[in-house]
Amino acid sequence: MANAIKLHINGKVYSVEADPQASLLFVLRDQLDLTGSKYGCGEGQCGACTVLIDGNPRHSCITRVGSVGTKKITTIEGLERDGQLHPVQEAFLEEGAMQCAYCTSGMIVTATALLKANPHPTAEQVAEYMQGNICRCGTQPRIVAAVLRAAAAMHGQAEEGVRS
Amino acid sequence: MNEKPELQATLPEIEIERYELNAPPQYRFELQRRDFFKALGAGLLVACVLKDAFAFQESGGGRRRRFMGEQLPRQISAWLYIGENGTVTGYTGKVEIGQNIRTSLSQAIAEELRFPIGRIDLVMGDTKLTPFDMGTFGSRTTPTMNLRLRRVAAAAREALVAMAAKQWNANAQKLVAAEGKITDPSTKRTVEYAELVKGQQLTALIPEEDPLEPAAEWTVEGTAIPKINGRDFVTGKHKYPADQKLAGTLIGKVLRPPSFGATLVSVSAADASAMPGVVFVHDGDFVGVAAPSELEATRALKSIRAQWKEQTGQPTSENVYEYIKTHPAQVGGDLGERRSDFELGSMESGMSAADHRLSQTYTVAYIAHTPLEPRAALAQWSGDDLTVWTGTQRPFGVREQLMQTFHLPEEKVRVLMPDMGSGYGGKHTGECAIEAARLARAAKRPVKLIWTREEEFTWAYFRPVGVMEVSAGVRNDGTITAWEFHNYNSGESAIRTFYDIANQRIAFHPTEYPLRQGSYRALAATANHFARESFMDELAHEVKMDPLEFRMKNLKDERLRAVFAAASKKFGWGGTKKPGHGFGMGGGFEKGGNVATCAEVAVDRASGEVRVMRVVVAFECGAIVNPDGLRNQIIGGNIMGLGGALFEAIQFANGKILNPRFAQYRVPRFSDIPQMEAVLIDRKDIPSAGAGEAPLMGVAPAIGNAIFDATGVRLRAMPLVPNGLKTS
Numbered sequence: 001m002a003n004a005i006k007l008h009i010n011g012k013v014y015s016v017e018a019d020p021q022a023s024l025l026f027v028l029r030d031q032l033d034l035t036g037s038k039y040g041c042g043e044g045q046c047g048a049c050t051v052l053i054d055g056n057p058r059h060s061c062i063t064r065v066g067s068v069g070t071k072k073i074t075t076i077e078g079l080e081r082d083g084q085l086h087p088v089q090e091a092f093l094e095e096g097a098m099q100c101a102y103c104t105s106g107m108i109v110t111a112t113a114l115l116k117a118n119p120h121p122t123a124e125q126v127a128e129y130m131q132g133n134i135c136r137c138g139t140q141p142r143i144v145a146a147v148l149r150a151a152a153a154m155h156g157q158a159e160e161g162v163r164s
Numbered sequence: 165m166n167e168k169p170e171l172q173a174t175l176p177e178i179e180i181e182r183y184e185l186n187a188p189p190q191y192r193f194e195l196q197r198r199d200f201f202k203a204l205g206a207g208l209l210v211a212c213v214l215k216d217a218f219a220f221q222e223s224g225g226g227r228r229r230r231f232m233g234e235q236l237p238r239q240i241s242a243w244l245y246i247g248e249n250g251t252v253t254g255y256t257g258k259v260e261i262g263q264n265i266r267t268s269l270s271q272a273i274a275e276e277l278r279f280p281i282g283r284i285d286l287v288m289g290d291t292k293l294t295p296f297d298m299g300t301f302g303s304r305t306t307p308t309m310n311l312r313l314r315r316v317a318a319a320a321r322e323a324l325v326a327m328a329a330k331q332w333n334a335n336a337q338k339l340v341a342a343e344g345k346i347t348d349p350s351t352k353r354t355v356e357y358a359e360l361v362k363g364q365q366l367t368a369l370i371p372e373e374d375p376l377e378p379a380a381e382w383t384v385e386g387t388a389i390p391k392i393n394g395r396d397f398v399t400g401k402h403k404y405p406a407d408q409k410l411a412g413t414l415i416g417k418v419l420r421p422p423s424f425g426a427t428l429v430s431v432s433a434a435d436a437s438a439m440p441g442v443v444f445v446h447d448g449d450f451v452g453v454a455a456p457s458e459l460e461a462t463r464a465l466k467s468i469r470a471q472w473k474e475q476t477g478q479p480t481s482e483n484v485y486e487y488i489k490t491h492p493a494q495v496g497g498d499l500g501e502r503r504s505d506f507e508l509g510s511m512e513s514g515m516s517a518a519d520h521r522l523s524q525t526y527t528v529a530y531i532a533h534t535p536l537e538p539r540a541a542l543a544q545w546s547g548d549d550l551t552v553w554t555g556t557q558r559p560f561g562v563r564e565q566l567m568q569t570f571h572l573p574e575e576k577v578r579v580l581m582p583d584m585g586s587g588y589g590g591k592h593t594g595e596c597a598i599e600a601a602r603l604a605r606a607a608k609r610p611v612k613l614i615w616t617r618e619e620e621f622t623w624a625y626f627r628p629v630g631v632m633e634v635s636a637g638v639r640n641d642g643t644i645t646a647w648e649f650h651n652y653n654s655g656e657s658a659i660r661t662f663y664d665i666a667n668q669r670i671a672f673h674p675t676e677y678p679l680r681q682g683s684y685r686a687l688a689a690t691a692n693h694f695a696r697e698s699f700m701d702e703l704a705h706e707v708k709m710d711p712l713e714f715r716m717k718n719l720k721d722e723r724l725r726a727v728f729a730a731a732s733k734k735f736g737w738g739g740t741k742k743p744g745h746g747f748g749m750g751g752g753f754e755k756g757g758n759v760a761t762c763a764e765v766a767v768d769r770a771s772g773e774v775r776v777m778r779v780v781v782a783f784e785c786g787a788i789v790n791p792d793g794l795r796n797q798i799i800g801g802n803i804m805g806l807g808g809a810l811f812e813a814i815q816f817a818n819g820k821i822l823n824p825r826f827a828q829y830r831v832p833r834f835s836d837i838p839q840m841e842a843v844l845i846d847r848k849d850i851p852s853a854g855a856g857e858a859p860l861m862g863v864a865p866a867i868g869n870a871i872f873d874a875t876g877v878r879l880r881a882m883p884l885v886p887n888g889l890k891t892s
Contacts, residue, residue: 019459026458030415035407036400038585040536041617045826048536076400089398096390096792099800100262101397102536102585108398127834134826136536137262137586138803139796140837 005065009034010078020066025049027065028075036076036105040134047133050106051075057113076105079112088112091150092143099137107133111147120151201365204245204253208361210320210368211243211295212312240295241372242312244273244320250344250358252277252284254313257297258305259289260583261557261591263856264793265305267392268385271790272310275384276317278341279357281392289559289581299558301589301683303755303854306789310852312372314385319370327360379787379848386846388792393583405555405584406540406614413542414443415458416603416613417465419451420623423819424679425475435467443607444468452599454607479678480817484629485527488653493674504656506670514646514667518637520706525633526695528654528882529813530626530679534831537585538620539596542612543604550577554597555584562594569598570605588804589683590624621824626814627684628677630654632695636665642709642717649696653677655688658754658861661696663718679816685804686857689754690864694809694882697750697865701872711749711869712737723784723847724753727760730843731782735762744768745777746874750865756853757785758845761802761862763838765870772888776806776838776867784845785853791844794855798842801859807832809864811886830886 002017009032016031023042028034028051037060040048044059051060052074079086088111091097098104107130114121114129121129126147127140135143200209245253254273260266266286274281287293289300297309321341328346329336332353340347347354379386396402421428431451433444442464443454451470455461479487515521541554550572556562559579566577579597596613604611615623630653637646646667651659656672684690704714712732719725728751732738741747744767751760764778783798811830815822823829864882872878877889 018457022457022459026415029407030409030413030458033409034400035403035409038404038537039406039614040538041826043617043825043827046536046617080399085395085398092398093390093394096394096796098391098394098397099264099796100536100584100586101391101402102262102404104397105400127837130834134536134831134833136534136588136804136831137796138800138832140803140832140834141799141840142796144834 003066006070007065007068007073008070009073010075016065018065020064022065023061024051024063024065024068024073025060028060034075034077038102038105040102040106045132045134046103047106047110047130048103050109050133052109052113055113055116057110074109076109079108086112087153088115088147088150091146091153095142095146095149097139097142097146099139103133103135107135107143111150114147115151115154119155121147123148197367205247205249206361206363206365207245207247208320208323208364208366208368209243209245210316210323210370211240212316212372213369214239214241214372242295242309242316244277244313244316246320246324246357246361248358248362248364250283250356252279252357254284254286254316255294256286256288256309256313257294257560258309259300259557259559259581261300262586263305263797264391264790265300265309266583267389268306268789268793269310269313270392271385271387271389272313273317275382276314277321279344281384281389283344288583290578291559291563291580292578296560299561299592301557301592303757303857306852306854307756310789315370315373319368323366323368324357324360328355331355331360379852382787385789386787387790389790390792403582404537404540405542405553405582406537408542408553408582409612410542410544410610413610413612414454414456414603414607415461416452416454416600416611417461418599418613418619419465419468419470420619422472423474424478425819426472429471429473431471432469433467436464439464439467443603445603445606447602450599450602452603454603454609454611475819478817478819481529481813481815484530484678485631488629488675488677489631491676493676504659504670504672506660506668508665509667511646511648511667511669514665515637517639517645519640520703521635521637522699522703522706523633523635524699524702524880525631526698526880527632528630528691528694528808530629530681530816531684531808531812532621532626532814532829533588533590533624533684534617534620534826534829535586535588535590538615538617539591539624540612540614541597541600542610543597543600544610545601545604545608548572548576550601551580552578552597552601553580553582554594554600555587556581556591556594556597557587557589558592561592562597565594566597566601570601588685589687592683593625595623617826618824621829622821625680625682627687627808628654628681629679630688630691632691634695634699636699636703638703638707640707642704642707642714644703644718649692651688651692654691657687658689658692658752662721662724662753663700663715664720665718679814685801686754686860689752689857689861690805690808691882693750693752693754693861694864694868697752697862698868698880701748701865701869702878710738721753723758724751724760726845727751727758727782727784730845731760731762731780734782734841734843735764735778735780737762742766744874746870746872748866748869748871748873750862750869752861754858754861757783757855757858759783759858759862761866763863763866763870765867765874767871767874767889769875769889772885772890774810774871774885774889776810776836778839779806779863779866780841780843781859781862782843782845783855783859784847785855785858786850787848787852788844788846789852791846794844795842797855798844798859799840801856802840802863803832803837805860805863806836806838806867808882809867809884810836811883813883813886
């Protein structure tokens with residue numbers, strides 16, 4: 001049965017009427033118009049639906065909306081701040097790391113989690129971390145390059161931050 | 165002298181894949197001229213008219229003719245509108261599916277119109293607004309639509325220059341068009357395009373011709389312009405077909421039969437019908453529901469009780485090869501006349517002139533496209549008017565299917581195709597659009613239907629299964645004297661050999677087949693190149709020649725020689741290998757693209773694990789339109805090809821797909837990706853061809869040949885190592 005559920009998404013609180021058993025992905029997409037998270041498989045195998053829940057990458061397709069509670073959800077729409085793209089988003093643009101780009105949201109969200117856990121990954125570590133994200137267009141080499149580029153850019157920013 | 169098949173010279177019309185599902189050429193253009201200007205405001209409209217049609221529209225000579233009638237001709241292939249508000253909009257029936265043509269076609273307009281690319285909008289694949297187009301397939305966009313839009317844009321520029329010349333009473337030849345302005349260098353006067361067309365309602369038509377304009381002078385085309393709407397994708401803002409929504413939209417679900425060929429005996433939906441807000445539809449064999457949310461729709465669907473009568477004794481993924489060999493298609497069947505059968509010289513004399521004779525059989529499995537965005541559609545009825553947003557490579561084909569299904573005239577159906585989550589040849593059909601429309605008609609509200617991954621794996625269509633039989637005779641010096649090649653079912657594209665062989669017999673054999681099959685990115689070309697290039701490697705070893713040297717000895721075509729030379733040079737062909745490693749190559753020609761791929765594999769004999777370590781691809785498709793987009797297509801195509809080469813295969817039995825999930829059907833993932841390198845050869849003297857398909861063709865034989873080089877084990881079935889390399 002539908003309940004009023006409060007969700008903390010991208011720094012805002014949303015109230016939705018939803019069955020707690022409903023998939024978080026479809027609540028985001030169909031009820032909140034946050035369609036950046038994609039349906040790709042419905043079984044946590046492709047990564048297109050990846051969101052951050054309290055900073056950890058999670059497959060929203062197999063996350064029940066009732067299980068999230070007050071945890072903070074970040075979707076692809078929440079990465080851009082005041083018109084400023086996240087360094088991972090910038091890096092994907094600079095590397096041209098997309099073709100049809102249907103996987104791109106999930107790739108970028110997953111990569112931000114990686115860089116938080118490991119700010120200086122090697123190419124092998126990027127590949128390992130992103131193993132659960134499928135790109136059918138075959139853009140993986142550029143995606144790895146984009147994540148490494150973002151890591152370098154974020155490192156630079158952090159150092160500037162220390163200096164200022 | 166023998167009459168040699170000079171493929172690149174003698175095949176002017178690139179053959180559409182047998183399975184492309186040809187649509188009848190119904191050229192339509194619905195807008196009245198006055199309606200057009202009413203809708204979009206004053207400005208300049210320039211349209212490209214198909215050559216034959218032009219005579220009916222105008223009389224009199226001259227290359228450029230003004231058309232001032234009230235109704236535009238129906239045979240328009242592309243058009244361009246310059247508004248008085250400073251915008252430029254191009255209209256094409258082609259669609260963006262990740263191959264980056266929104267960018268490359270915008271480059272075509274920007275180049276010839278001399279207009280900033282960032283201010284060009286491209287309307288694509290909207291059956292109400294764009295000219296008819298058969299579909300986005302066969303690598304045809306770059307050779308056809310790019311050229312048409314260039315010509316339309318060039319005509320628009322000339323018209324604008326003429327208008328400025330008239331206004332200033334100046335010599336048009338002396339005026340300069342650049343950055344959306346026209347300047348008279350002698351007086352320093354300048355005028356924006358938008359200013360020139362203010363208050364005007366001008367129409368210009370140009371005949372479609374195919375002149376080769378000099379690529380050497382390009383400034384926008386030929387450059388690595390980034391994806392023009394890239395920001396919309398990295399922010400999640402872009403609305404794919406699956407993301408479309410209207411007020412009051414219900415979510416649809418369709419009840420699927422338990423197996424192929426099953427027929428519905430009875431259905432009971434008392435529970436579903438009792439659920440609040442649920443619409444249940446049973447119409448013939450179609451059973452579906454629409455509900456306010458995904459969860460409610462899923463629950464309603466699960467509550468339906470249906471009985472089916474299933475067909476038994478259907479072929480399996482194991483015996484399908486024998487099945488197609490023993491089930492020739494009925495004469496006069498749906499596949500039509502065979503176009504590719506070919507004989508040259510005498511096989512018998514060629515074979516008797518040989519020192520070695522060899523015959524082998526190769527197979528390719530059914531595989532799935534499995535684009536990451538499954539089929540999706542949002543359908544809305546407004547009275548008898550049907551509008552559907554859907555992911556398809558053939559919006560006009562889907563419109564046709566909707567018209568037939570719902571008995572509607574053309575003007576009642578509009579199909580829009582938002583840039584989609586790819587297709588790879590797998591989205592030519594409109595079943596999802598039809599299902600959404602059927603549900604929406606019953607619900608009297610908009611209905612969105614997104615196929616589940618399992619549905620996409622099961623109820624879409626597959627790349628055809630195939631058997632290829634090859635025989636050849638070769639002399640000790642490496643000259644191939646005879647070549648016979650048969651393809652069963654998988655298709656005839658690229659079936660003819662590009663090697664120079666005096667005696668040949670080549671035939672395609674249509675067969676019956678157990679699974680729904682259709683187009684796929686480079687489908688038959690992949691199968692035929694796999695067999696041909698694997699067999700070339702076998703022949704080279706038979707006569708103890710280096711495989712590169714052996715190919716070159718039998719190959720005259722300069723463009724193909726160039727890609728083989730470039731790939732092998734970059735790769736370090738003939739260099740030293742680590743123990744357990746092997747080198748292999750494969751290449752060929754298709755749809756205007758020349759490709760050569762070299763691969764290095766590492767084989768762990770104990771575990772049977774095969775890893776592709778390194779792939780180098782050389783590619784040449786004429787003048788390069790966008791080297792950055794081209795690299796993405798080449799590398800991406802090879803990664804996609806790597807999946808079909810190594811492990812992708814649909815398993816089926818008794819009319820059921822046994823591995824319809826990503827957990828069960830393996831596609832390339834990050835850990836599978838070798839070090840990849842693309843070598844681009846830019847031939848500015850040759851018209852640009854497409855690059856979506858040809859790059860895939862070399863990778864499977866290159867890997868198979870490399871596995872043989874590493875282990876001495878010859879693999880002749882794609883996928884090569886679905887369960888690792890078994891050597892016991």
